[in-house]
Amino acid sequence: MTTTITKVNHPLEPLNTAEIALATSVVKKEKKINDSFRFVSVTLYEPSKETVLNFKKGDPIHRKAFIILLDNKEEKTYEAIVSIDKESILKWEHIPDVQPGIMADEFLECEQAVKADPEMQEAFRKRGIEDFDLVMCDPWSAGNFGLEEEEGKRIARTICWLKTDKYDNGYARPISGLHAFVDLHKMEVIKVVDHDIIPLPANDGKYTAESIEKLRDDIKPLEIIQPEGPSFTINGHEIEWQKWKIRFGFNPREGLVLHTVSYNDEGEERPILYRASLSEMVVPYGDPGEPVNRNNAFDVGEYGIGMLANSLTLGCDCLGEIQYFDAFLTDSKGNPSTIPNAICLHEEDYGILWKHTDFRTEKVDVRRSRRLALSSISTVGNYEYGFFWYFYQDGNIEFEVKLTGILHTKAVSPGEKSTYGNLLAPQLDGPNHQHFFNMRLDMMLDGVKNSVVEVNTESDESGEHNPYGNAFIAKSNTLKTEKEAMRDINLETARYWKVINPNKKNWVGEPVGYKLFTGENAFPYAHKNASIMKRAGFMGHHLWVTKYDQGEKYAAGDYPNQHKGGEGLPKWIQKNRSIDNEDIVVWYTMGHHHITRPEDWPVMPTAYMGFSLKPVGFFKQNPSIDVPPSKPKGNCNHSSCS
The missing domain is CATH 2.70.98.20 (Copper amine oxidase, catalytic domain)
Structure with a gap:
């Protein structure tokens, strides 16, 4: 490899760009990675606690990268550990029956797939929407609700809104009653849910400084300065x-x-x-109606x-x-x-x-x-x-x-109000x-x-030792x-x-x-x-x-996306x-x-x-007792009052 790796001063320093480039290059070369693979994440493979706590300045530092990859063609997830020092793969393992997190480019590709889908385009037109560039489609994780047709697939739900212009607040006009499911491996719409046509709310929801008619003019500058620089x-x-x-x-x-x-x-x-x-x-939502009833984003x-x-x-x-x-x-x-x-x-x-x-x-x-x-x-x-x-x-x-x-918003019909949220503006519900x-x-x-x-406080019993009934006790119990x-x-x-x-x-x-x-x-x-x-x-x-x-x-757990549950702490x-x-x-x-x-x-x-x-009880006394007094300013009459 021709990449120059800068030495780090501690085993827990995050991977730098050169180390990331080297680690991914090693995987691409040794595993002959093709365009069907996506790198989900590349992070420092943290050394053991024992290694870190025993580390002394000058000790050798062995760097490793932990990589998660997704093969869209084979629909498989892999984990790899790469030695930065040896420029070699230490571990390569297929992790079955999991879906890694949704990546940023998947979001964008998913949105484009929805806008290009003929059935979705027809649904948009039914609602009077002709300019699909103004449609905003947010991919949401699908969760796991035991539906057989979703088993084993990598799915996102897309919920749509309509902008009036490129820089508008798109969340002001939800296209409620319509959403789509997308297979993220194939980037294809696999299901369109088209219910009632609900009118778009009229409120534009503008909030940028350029869109506010009159900004406050009575705010004076507030500056924070440290003439001698910070203390850290x-x-x-x-x-x-x-x-x-x-x-x-x-x-x-x-x-x-x-x-x-x-x-x-x-x-x-x-x-x-x-x-x-x-x-x-x-973020669990409390609305039982579609599609909000599946909004459970990790x-x-x-x-x-x-x-x-x-x-x-x-x-x-x-x-x-x-x-x-x-x-x-x-x-x-x-x-x-x-x-x-x-x-x-x-x-x-x-x-x-x-x-x-x-x-x-x-x-x-x-x-x-x-x-x-x-x-x-x-x-x-x-x-x-x-x-x-x-x-x-x-x-x-x-x-x-x-x-x-x-x-997150949804549209409601004129005069309607949801039991499971509140109106933010006319016809606009916030679940x-x-x-x-x-x-x-x-x-x-x-x-x-x-x-x-665990410490619980309780009132002390009445009696001669507690004549005014004011006593209370903090009782401690060590959790075993x-x-x-x-x-x-x-x-x-x-x-x-x-x-x-x-x-x-x-x-x-x-x-x-x-x-x-x-x-x-x-x-x-x-x-x-x-x-x-x-x-x-x-x-x-x-x-x-x-x-x-x-x-x-x-x-x-390690892979909550579309997992049926039971992993992690429980x-x-x-x-x-x-x-x-x-x-x-x-x-x-x-x-x-x-x-x-x-x-x-x-x-x-x-x-x-x-x-x-x-x-x-960690310190003998108030550990800030040695903080020096500030210099007095203004009309202070005491030498140590500031």
Whole structure:
């Protein structure tokens, strides 16, 4: 090979373009890949945890690529592991009875196939549509509903809308009552569903600045400046900031991934997380009518959050002193591709970190908080998802999802209103739906042997010891096995979970720990025997804990696309392995419950949801006590008040 491979400084550095090019070239050459093959994904084959944790600067680094391929002609899926160093294939395996995620070029080819289909064209004409270029066809994953005619096929459902011009909001005019099924291997329409003709809504749904009649004129500039530059330093994909050391990566399926997160406490680098990522997300809809009743998109496993990442823009997506990172991926032909500025890193002011006023001496001590933000944003069809990891000076870690974009829509007849959604505009319905995100947290508090403790609070009994009836007690219970650790949020007991290291005690004699501080959440409303509950079983509980297994990465299994279900967490926990003082993985499911409203149209204001990891006995005291005071500004009368 003539490709020059640049040496990396750590085994977890993401594959670069040269490595991707070499890996795909090796496969093309050794397996004589023809045009019927598509490269679904090319990612770093991560070395073992033991290799990573024992790695020292200067040690040899052996690089491998993990590749998923799809042969459209033979309708087969393959997995390959390629040695970058040896330029050879280490593994080549046919994976039967699976469908990998839908690729970006498949989306575009599918849309064109629908527009070119004679039966669909006739259906468009029946609705008065002659200019097919203005038709917008969104391919949706087909799911698995036990239909014999779909068994073994690679299928997408296409739902259609009509634009008035190229840059119009296409989702304003759904072509309801009509949709098509496409065989993605052959790129042929195999079924057209044509029901009643429903008039197109009249509202244009325009939202761009050019289309708004009058923009606000009273907003003054807001600038964030750091004259001396940011406080973080970067070495490849490793960040050092305010005692934090954070390694991160990026891949086409999970997008942004955290690796080996630690905090320097009194000179000791203390590990907290080995790996953290969005393992899966699913969006079940609550409308029983076609085609919405099959809208159950797995945005990680079926589409790839990383593949759909945006190129971020300074002053719009990110504000301040920004460091950007590119994402290196591949197209379906195996050619390296780059998403410029896919990852954003910056600092933010976050209000008061801590404060106290001594009213006797009138001395004021206050520290301002700042946080480090590491983020990416992906567009999945109509929706946008922002994924933000925040690190705080007091040892807190927060993950936040920001949901925005345009709602999925359907048309209804004049005067009609759906039971299963709300009118966004006249004749335009926004079906009710939910968003469930599952986070995989490979914990490593002061070492790989950890446990999970559930804490429930209850009122103390009445009696002489509790004369005013005000006492309450937080009771702890260590979860011992995987089945015991299938748990749900309970507001009545203020339930929370904390990860501890039972082998490491703090200075008051308790195990060091981090608390999983839950935020907004929901339960699924689909019936237990519904297809989506079988395929996304992780929705069934908010907390899962498993014993570490390098092969168990995705909560709904490796290949959720069109899978009948039962894979992932519900299958793994049947082993009922011990999770007490073991190398464990915590899986947290959070749900956003979206009952639609007119204010969500034509573009949805951002909704926020997430969780935090907060130290509980991990530090001797407030770890941010040494943050220096800011310099006073303005009319402050105290030397340390800002």
